Amino acid sequence: MLSFFNKNKPKDNNSKSRTSTYLLLMTLIAALAAGFLGMQTIEKYTNSLPVLVANTEIPAYTPITENMVTVEKYAKADIKKGMFSNPKAVIGKVVTSKIPANYPLSQDFLAREGDGSILASNISEFEDPKLRAVPVRVEGINALGGKIMPGDRVDVIGSMKLPIGGIQKPVSQTIGIRVPVLSLMGDQGSPSGVVLALTPQQAQDVGFAEEAGQIKLSLNPYQSDVEAAKTTPTTPESFVQKYITNKKGEVEEVQTEVGEQ
Structure with missing residues (x-):
């Protein structure tokens, strides 16, 4: 009986060794995956660009002045089409709807080119060409x-x-x-x-x-x-x-x- 247990003992050691190897491999794979995802996340959020945001709440039909806006860093992945980075691009433009404080400015908030005055922007919001x-x-x-x-x-x-x-x-x-x-x-x-x-x-x-x-x-x-x-x-x-x-x-x-x- 003793010899029987002695013969099976090396098999237990081999099984434990294989299990340890599998666990080590799984750990390495998980670490590599986590590292890869982490690098992607870091790259996504560290690759930032300047974005123009409202320094204070801007009421509708108000011409934008320099003190109403400021520049903040935004992750490149969060930047949408139509956003601005240079204050000169919006100074003097008329806002057609309220912009909350700290909200990024975009073309959607501004009067269309050729709208002319604040009143023209205001009346255009009714989308009725008969109105004056x-x-x-x-x-x-x-x-x-x-x-x-x-x-x-x-x-x-x-x-x-x-x-x-x-x-x-x-x-x-x-x-x-x-x-x-x-x-x-x-x-x-x-x-x-x-x-x-x-x-x-x-x-x-x-x-x-x-x-x-x-x-x-x-x-x-x-x-x-x-x-x-x-x-x-x-x-x-x-x-x-x-x-x-x-x-x-x-x-x-x-x-x-x-x-x-």
């Missing part, structure tokens, strides 16, 4: 005391006196519904006017109303009823018919108290 940027004179109180801001939607109401039947009669009519406000003119607290996005026909009608009377603006909520703004003109006759005429169709006399003479 039209300045409209309004007194502060008629513009809600400066509470209207760019981006709001307003109804445009023209109030004027027109020759009807040989007599100058007041008329009021909604000219534009949910019209975009592009910018304010003058002081924000008491603007002298607004720039609206109007169709050529609306611009023509607003211009007539300005010359014949005055323009008032009605601020829309975020979810407004467009149908409610489709009104008929208010004239002396329609006003009397609606508010003063009684159910019998007779004009009611306005009762007043007679004071001392």
Whole structure:
């Protein structure tokens, strides 16, 4: 029995030796693979290039100035087409949408070449070739005391006196519904006017109303009823018919108290 165990003992040693060899080979292969992947990762992230990023949040429709941008190093693998590395390439360009702070600048954020001004960039965002940027004179109180801001939607109401039947009669009519406000003119607290996005026909009608009377603006909520703004003109006759005429169709006399003479 002893000799039997002695004969099998070398086989155990050989088996252990082969296992150790396999483990060593596997370890070497794993180390080589890890080293290869590590080298690739290092090469990927150490091969960096300068990229232009926003130094602070840049609002939409703002011309870029030098202090708004800075240059940071980006891994070459993370650089996308359209990004910039030189500040001179973007200084003076107009931003068409907000760029968050520390976000890389790219061509997608900038107004297209040939857009011209900030207003042209702004109105182009509506993607409606019929719209025009039209300045409209309004007194502060008629513009809600400066509470209207760019981006709001307003109804445009023209109030004027027109020759009807040989007599100058007041008329009021909604000219534009949910019209975009592009910018304010003058002081924000008491603007002298607004720039609206109007169709050529609306611009023509607003211009007539300005010359014949005055323009008032009605601020829309975020979810407004467009149908409610489709009104008929208010004239002396329609006003009397609606508010003063009684159910019998007779004009009611306005009762007043007679004071001392």
